Amino acid sequence: MRRLEPAAVLGVMSRDVTIFRKFWKATTFSSVVEPTIYLIAFGFGFGALVTEVGGVDYIEYVGTGIVASAALFASVFAGMFNTFVRREFQRTYDAILAAPVNTEELVTAEILWIACRAGVYCMAPLLVATLFGLTPEWTTIFVPFVGFLTGFGFASFGVLISALAKSIDNFNYVTSAVVTPLFLISGTFFPISGLPDGIQVIAQINPLYHCVQLVRALVLGGLELADAWHVVALLIFAVGMWLLAIWRQRIRLID
Amino acid sequence: MTAEPAISLHGVVKRFGPLTAVDHLDLEVPAGVCFGLLGPNGAGKSTTMRLLTAQALADEGHIRVLGHDVPYDSKAARLRMGVCPQQDNLDVEMSVRQTLAVFSRLYRVPRHERSAAIDRALQIARLTDRADAKVTELSGGMRRRLLIGRALVHTPDLVLLDEPTVGLDPQVRQELWSLIDGLRAEGVTVLMSTHYIEEAERLADVVGVMAAGQIVALGTPDDLVLEHAGREVIEVYGPPARLAEVDADATARGWQTRRSGPAVAILRAETLDGDAPDGERRAATLEDAFVMLTGAEVD
Ligand SMILES: Nc1ncnc2c1ncn2[C@@H]1O[C@H](COP(=O)(O)OP(=O)(O)OP(=O)(O)O)[C@@H](O)[C@H]1O
Numbered sequence A: 001m002r003r004l005e006p007a008a009v010l011g012v013m014s015r016d017v018t019i020f021r022k023f024w025k026a027t028t029f030s031s032v033v034e035p036t037i038y039l040i041a042f043g044f045g046f047g048a049l050v051t052e053v054g055g056v057d058y059i060e061y062v063g064t065g066i067v068a069s070a071a072l073f074a075s076v077f078a079g080m081f082n083t084f085v086r087r088e089f090q091r092t093y094d095a096i097l098a099a100p101v102n103t104e105e106l107v108t109a110e111i112l113w114i115a116c117r118a119g120v121y122c123m124a125p126l127l128v129a130t131l132f133g134l135t136p137e138w139t140t141i142f143v144p145f146v147g148f149l150t151g152f153g154f155a156s157f158g159v160l161i162s163a164l165a166k167s168i169d170n171f172n173y174v175t176s177a178v179v180t181p182l183f184l185i186s187g188t189f190f191p192i193s194g195l196p197d198g199i200q201v202i203a204q205i206n207p208l209y210h211c212v213q214l215v216r217a218l219v220l221g222g223l224e225l226a227d228a229w230h231v232v233a234l235l236i237f238a239v240g241m242w243l244l245a246i247w248r249q250r251i252r253l254i255d
Numbered sequence B: 001m002t003a004e005p006a007i008s009l010h011g012v013v014k015r016f017g018p019l020t021a022v023d024h025l026d027l028e029v030p031a032g033v034c035f036g037l038l039g040p041n042g043a044g045k046s047t048t049m050r051l052l053t054a055q056a057l058a059d060e061g062h063i064r065v066l067g068h069d070v071p072y073d074s075k076a077a078r079l080r081m082g083v084c085p086q087q088d089n090l091d092v093e094m095s096v097r098q099t100l101a102v103f104s105r106l107y108r109v110p111r112h113e114r115s116a117a118i119d120r121a122l123q124i125a126r127l128t129d130r131a132d133a134k135v136t137e138l139s140g141g142m143r144r145r146l147l148i149g150r151a152l153v154h155t156p157d158l159v160l161l162d163e164p165t166v167g168l169d170p171q172v173r174q175e176l177w178s179l180i181d182g183l184r185a186e187g188v189t190v191l192m193s194t195h196y197i198e199e200a201e202r203l204a205d206v207v208g209v210m211a212a213g214q215i216v217a218l219g220t221p222d223d224l225v226l227e228h229a230g231r232e233v234i235e236v237y238g239p240p241a242r243l244a245e246v247d248a249d250a251t252a253r254g255w256q257t258r259r260s261g262p263a264v265a266i267l268r269a270e271t272l273d274g275d276a277p278d279g280e281r282r283a284a285t286l287e288d289a290f291v292m293l294t295g296a297e298v299d
């Protein structure tokens, strides 16, 4: 395994930062507005029917749940689309790989940057939920790390998909068949305990479910040692996807 | 003591499925030399360049660049190498200055030298007054110049220029030529592919003619011309029927000919004495040698 040199990784990230200076307003806008809409729609819509889930106020239940969705959406689409466009259409990666940067450094830098954004933007739903009456526990300060880890995994997943995709339209399959089900079967809007057994198993291997569980424990209190399992699950997902993403992107980038 | 060549390839093979793009290529480029790679479309010039940056991996053979084994130690080689690709891959999401800033980091220019390096590259690209323009706002020629400035931002020891003057107006092309001359004067090794024979003639110390993945001739432009086209050429003009007749006649006598536009050119005219048909005599050029070697017309 070749070494990951910080100078190379940071160099590639400096490009992301440069470009982000132009986009941050739009990104920030959508990452605040989206959870607000979910909170209003589900919080008030469902909240009229259900006031409590598992001993938690429904607004608090959804407000903590969509932290995971925010991390998911901030990472998986960036991983798929940005890397595909930069590789196939803009050929940016070709230019970068002619400089002293290896595929693993390039891929790692792109994923790291997306994960950092996910770590920050996953806090937006909590801010909004606070306005609707959520009072977070002090352990909430660890939520960005959970968002980062989740974002790292899903960004890697997106980068992997972009390496496997023949054309950009292929992403539609992944969005419908993978991203949407993961999003819905994660315990964000309703507990998975009500689902049929088979689907519950899917939920158990859904990284987003582990993210949701961790965030709820951190924000609403009641963190236990058993929750370490969720961290381990997210770590396995992140590292596994990262290695696969590097492997497949190298095949696409190097002739 | 003989210094190690800046680039050496031995027995290098690169296949794309059934197609062999580079076919047992042996090539050495001594340090400080401007090496011109000439060859028809699909000869394998760009593939060879990508092998040197480890963006393509050879199926067979050994490659060394600036004293480093490639691909094993390619990153160390790329640190001292600048690359201007055939296909424009400028970052359309950034401005001119941002492009150079990012690449000065990628090429590890020390922090305190970066702004001077960027200014210098802007000057090389003659884009100082367009520094804050977006890449998408540049003209084709300006983009090409930025591509070259980007390749030189870290004052490399070796530059790979893959058809650097395509799409440039004659004046800018001249400027680029003097730039390349300047690089050579500073001891920078240049490997340049080109379709413009005149460019190779003007700039290259050594020309390698590539065809079907191999170097088929190697030497100074003068030597190549002498060896493969002789000193003089007679060009016979006329209607197609007359040209075919001249061609057949010349071939029958064992003379070498080539079609050049509306004329038949008979090579090595100086050896023909009185036998030669009437036509315009001119000095043989690298283009004549190129066509004889590759069978291809230049575009
Ligand atoms: N990624 C690739 N996949 C498949 N075939 C390739 C690939 N890259 C190059 N080739 C093939 O390899 C051969 C050599 O291509 P290369 O680009 O090296 O030629 P070239 O000498 O640079 O030509 P040109 O003067 O047109 O730029 C061509 O037949 C080309 O189709």
Ligand SMILES: [Mg+2]
Pocket: B045, B046, B047, B086, B162
């Ligand atoms: Mg080429």
